[in-house]
Every structure is written in structure tokens, then in C-alpha cells.
Amino acid sequence: MNKKDLITALKNQTNLKTKDIESLFEKFAQITQSSLQKGETVVLPYLGKFVVKTRKSRIQNNPRTNAKMTIPTKHLPNFRSSKDFKTCIY
16 A cells, blocks of 8 residues: 555545645654654554664774774664554454
8 A cells, every 4th residue: 555545545434635634644744754853752553653763883894995984873763563553464
């Protein structure tokens, strides 16, 4: 299911207009992104939560020159499924 399919399914189950659902979806994405940038966790009941995962800096060899290089710390978005969401598939 892609964004278009999701919007169509929501339109069929509600009385909202397609334009309203699209703007709601975009606002949800913006709010989620800004919350993650602040380091907050976004919890969606029955689905899971978006968290910021921190990958520590590390030293690694460059495969071409075999010189040591430092990979900096990274902060990545991560989704953790809830128990209910995991069990609904199987």
C-alpha cells in the first residue's frame, strides 16, 4: 500500500475529502519529523513508536588505501513495532 492507496482507503471509510486527508497526512509527517529532530519519541498506539537511534562513532579501515578513518556519530530515525502490531500479521 502506498500513499495514494492509503488516502483512498481513508476516504472510503470516512466522509473527508481527498484534499483534507492529504494535508492531514503531510502535517502528520512534518510533526513526526520535527519531534524526532528534537529527540522526542512519537508513540502511535497499537502500531508502535518512532525513536531516534544513535549509532556511536567508530574507527574503520578504508578498503582502498587501508588508512584508518573515523566514522562520526549518527542519529537515525527508527520504528519499533508494538506487540499488538507484531502479532496481527501471523
